[in-house]
Amino acid sequence: MHKEHVYIGLGSNQGDSEEVLSQAMADIDVLENSRLLARSSLYVSSPMGPQDQPNFVNAVCLAETSLPPAELLCALQDIEQAHGRVRKADRWGPRTLDLDILLYGNQHIDTPDLTIPHYGMADREFVLVPLFEIAPSMIMPDGKPLALWVAKCNLDGLKRLPTSNQR
């Protein structure tokens, strides 16, 4: 069966975020017709958007899957739900678990539900740095090396958690 490589961004700032992210990556590993290939370290990041919310824990993982993008999105939303995510009108508020498809093979997708490559990647250090950790030689959809995107982002609010915190 044909499989695509998919990079998924994970974020949480409610509950035991480190545990939630580790569990979510284990959940992705057991999705049907899918397998986890790599996981970044966990990072603590100051919130982008409204500042009156807790710091986030972020990570990126690489999986291979034969689920088409829309089915993968549904499966990831199921994982979000299982971790108590309640979708609120407040798009920028705190969340127990946020899973974003960053890249799906080299496909470009633009539907009401799904924009791939993920629209916010370029200015999110909490996505680019963990992505760089597991894909240091990646060329981005604009043809530029990921390393160049990382070099341009502000790393001030970002801290890699020590390995002892990685579960």
Ligand code: ROI
């Ligand atoms: N800020 C950080 N640092 N990490 C996130 O995952 C994140 N997710 C969000 C908003 C509220 C935009 N801010 C974030 O959805």
